[in-house]
Amino acid sequence: MFGAVSFAPLQLAPATIAGVLYAVRAHHLGQRGKAVPVWRQSCFYGGLAVIVVSLTALGDLAGETFVAHMSEHLLIGDLATLLLVLGLTGPLLAPLLRIHLLDPLRVLTHPLIALPLWAFDLYLWHLPALHEAAVRHEALHAVQHGMFITFGVLMWMPLFGPLPKPPWFGNLAKLFYIIAVRLLGGVLGNVLLWSGTVLYPVYGEPVSDQTTAAAIMMIxxxxxxxxxxxxxxFRAARESEERQQLLELAAARGVELSEERAARAVSAGRGDELRRRIEAGGLTAAGHPGTKLSWDS
Known part of the structure; x- marks a missing residue:
């Protein structure tokens, strides 16, 4: 399936820059005693590697067959972006978050905004006229890939990103979010699979090329x-166990902690921080049951 390796500097340069900036920031945090976990670094660099390998190994073929083009897009827009988001932490993004001009962009990671934007981008680039234009023009093709990566990252951020989530976006909401993402992709896959006609004549391939690409997408x-x-x-099970442990610790230390606040802390990934505050509050409040712990997650 793989053809000759090709290089597209216009598309590979952003991945190189992102890798360098990530490495510099991770090194700086490590020197300050706030090292980025190795598994997160591996995910981020793995995501960049998937992008680079996809663009170089499938670059030429993507302009010849829809199967190759679909494979390329799934790798860079779905799997690579997932790995990139898994590699992010709050401290890593801190320099960007301090730029007040970028504050309005945070709303783009809200699940009710990130999901529609991702879906719009997905369907937009599969319109025959725009898709074929991207195949014919390298600059537009680079824009297409950039948008797939950008909106893919935004789509994964509500699930795995380090930015705060809405209070209502708990595990049940995450379940419906995942289902919505897959249903939206599934609708497009079914259109490509069952259309019975070649939607992208630019490839000059039979309809089997399109149906195979759709099957790969759905698999x-x-x-x-x-x-x-x-x-x-497993996340729900772990959070339930951690929440119960925090409630029991608070009760043993005479610290007032509601189940709702414990759940919010655990969901936000701040269970350890809350545990330390309970222990500190418990020591301070020795002999004074019912001491209230202030917590704003």
């Missing part, structure tokens, strides 16, 4: 969905 989506369901199940 990849199924595996990703199963993985996400498994992750969500």
């Amino acid at each position: 990849e989506s199924s595996f990703v969905t199963l993985g996400l369901f498994g992750w969500l199940f």
Whole structure:
């Protein structure tokens, strides 16, 4: 399936710059005693590697067959962006978050905004006229890839990103979010699979090329969905256990802690911080049951 390796500086330069900036920031945090976990660094660099390998190994073929083009887009817009988001932490993004001019952009990671934007981008670039234009023009093709990566990152941010989530976006909401993402992708896959006609004549291939590409899209989506369901199940179980431990610790230390606040802290990934505050509050409040712990997650 792979052809000759090709290089597209216009598309590979952003990945190189992102890798350098990430490495510099991670090194700086490590010197300050706030090292980025190795698994997160591996995810981020792995995401960049997927992008680079996809663009170089599939670059020429993507202009010849829809199967190759679909594979390229799934790798860079779905899997690579997932790895990139898994590699991010709050401290890593801190320099960007301090730029007040970028504050309005935070709303783009809200689940009710990130999902429609991702869906719009997905369907936009599969309109025959725009898709074929991207195949014919390298600059537009680079824009297409850039938008797939940008909106893919935004789509994954509500699930795995370090930025604050809406209070209502708990595990049940995450479940519906995952289902919505997969359904939106599934609709497009079914259109490509069952249309019965070649939608992108630019490839000059029979309809089987299109149906094979659609099948690859739906198979990849199924595996990703199963993985996400498994992750969500184990996350819910872990959070339930951690929440119960915090409540029991608070009760033992005479610190007042509601189940709602414990759940909010655990969901935000601040369970350890809350545990330390409970222990500090418990020591301070020795002999004074019912001392209230202030917590704003």
